[in-house]
Amino acid sequence: xxxxxxxxxxxxxxxxxxxxxxxxxxxVSPPVDIYETPNELVLLADLPGVAPNDLEVRLEDDILTIxxxxxxxxxxxxxxxxxxxxxxxxxxxxxxQIDQGKVSADLKHGVLTLHLPKTExxxxxxxxxxxx
Amino acid sequence: MAQxxxxxxxxxxxxxxxxxAFEQVGLRLPPLFRTAFLPxxxxxxxxxxxxxxxxxxxxxxxxxxxxxxxxxNVSVVRHSVTISGEKKGIPDSxxxxxxxREERAAGRFTRxxxxxxxxxxxxxxxxxxxxxxxxxxxxxExxxxxxxxxxxx
Numbered sequence: 173x174x175x176x177x178x179x180x181x182x183x184x185x186x187x188x189x190x191x192x193x194x195x196x197x198x199x200v201s202p203p204v205d206i207y208e209t210p211n212e213l214v215l216l217a218d219l220p221g222v223a224p225n226d227l228e229v230r231l232e233d234d235i236l237t238i239x240x241x242x243x244x245x246x247x248x249x250x251x252x253x254x255x256x257x258x259x260x261x262x263x264x265x266x267x268x269q270i271d272q273g274k275v276s277a278d279l280k281h282g283v284l285t286l287h288l289p290k291t292e293x294x295x296x297x298x299x300x301x302x303x304x
Numbered sequence: 305m306a307q308x309x310x311x312x313x314x315x316x317x318x319x320x321x322x323x324x325a326f327e328q329v330g331l332r333l334p335p336l337f338r339t340a341f342l343p344x345x346x347x348x349x350x351x352x353x354x355x356x357x358x359x360x361x362x363x364x365x366x367x368x369x370x371x372x373x374x375x376x377n378v379s380v381v382r383h384s385v386t387i388s389g390e391k392k393g394i395p396d397s398x399x400x401x402x403x404x405r406e407e408r409a410a411g412r413f414t415r416x417x418x419x420x421x422x423x424x425x426x427x428x429x430x431x432x433x434x435x436x437x438x439x440x441x442x443x444x445e446x447x448x449x450x451x452x453x454x455x456x457x
Contacts, residue, residue, distance in 0.1 A: 203407035207398045216394075218408050220369040220435035244354070245365055245438045251420075252355040255367050282369030282435015 199261035202238070202284075210296055213270065213288040220282040221245075221257040227284065229277045236264045236275075238284065269294035350413045351387065351437065355420075360448065362419055362441040369435030370408070378430045378439060380423050385439060388414035421447035 205216040219227065221242035230237040242257035266272065271291045278285045351368040366387060375390040393410025394403060422444040429440040 203409075205394050205406050205408050206404040207394050208402040208404060209398070213404070216370075216408060218369040218435070220367050223434050245433065245436055246356050246363060248356060248358075250354040250365075251357045252353075254349075254352040254354060257367075281371060281373070281432065 198258050199239075200258050201262045202240075202260045204262070212290055215264075215284075215286040215288065217260075217262070217284040217286075218282065219260050219279070219284050222260065222279070222282065224279050227279055229284070229286065231266070231272055231275055234266050234268070234272075236266055236286075238262050240284075349415055350409070351415060353415075353417055355417070357420065360443055362421065362423065362443060364417060364419075364437075364439040364441065366437040366439075367435075368437050371432065371435075371437070373432055375412075376430075376432065376437070378428070378437075380425045380428050380441065382422050382425075384416050384418050385423070385428075385441065386414065386416045387437065387439075388412070 202217045202219050204218075207214055217238060219238075219240045219242070221244065222240035223243070226241040226243070228237070228239045230239075238260065240260040242259055244257055266288065269290055271289045274289045276287045351366040353364050353366045356363040356365070364385065368387075368389070368391070370391050371389045372392055375388075377386075377388045379386045390412045391408075391410050393408060394406060419441065423441045424444045427442040431438045431440075
């Protein structure tokens with residue numbers, strides 16, 4: 173069995189590939205809840221371990237980008253580990269019905285709350301029916 | 305002579321090809337990457353916890369975003385620490401047909417962790433920061449190692 177652990181140069185050679193200078197960052201998509209009220213869309217995203225300064229919420233060309241860097245509260249290695257904090261990244265495409273200038277964000281207890289107000293045009297209008 | 309068929313090498317080559325395929329879509333994961341890091345909807349232990357230890361203290365960091373701090377309850381009995389609380393989801397006032405996505409797990413939970421040593425119950429501190437619950441659990445006096453001076457005769 174021992175010789176099988178030694179890399180042999182015989183046989184086929186795999187061509188080496190280009191590498192990037194930086195190792196790739198790892199991201200995960202945070203789970204989100206999105207719900208609608210008459211005036212706005214509300215987005216809730218779980219971002220545990222992300223400090224407010226390490227969160228970037230960007231809205232550009234109808235694309236909403238959420239990017240967060242998560243960090244453990246202790247720097248040393250755990251003696252028992254069930255999870256690892258990885259950076260978060262997720263994008264959403266917003267429709268034109270969102271008033272993109274009025275989006276507000278709030279990060280509390282590791283949950284990002286985004287309020288995405290609808291444009292006046294998109295808000296439902298109740299029309300009173302006159303009964304004569 | 306033709307090269308002998310070696311299943312180990314075949315498997316290694318296959319593994320490398322799969323790795324490369326994942327690398328191209330930006331999903332390269334180191335071998336020890338732990339995927340179980342977010343609260344899921346399955347009936348598994350929640351919250352997930354990491355345990356740290358130094359000479360005098362045990363620390364527990366639990367992954368629990370979005371808890372209602374008022375509902376959070378931590379209790380310690382000798383070797384074990386129990387965390388319970390409630391995570392709020394979409395408010396009840398929202399009608400189900402107004403929900404676009406519901407991916408975050410929500411609800412009440414309780415979890416008991418067994419710790420490596422006995423804990424001094426009176427000195428336990430709990431913090432809730434950036435969605436992580438951090439417990440500082442000083443070891444009980446009886447559990448601390450005693451240094452014994454060696455007499456040189």
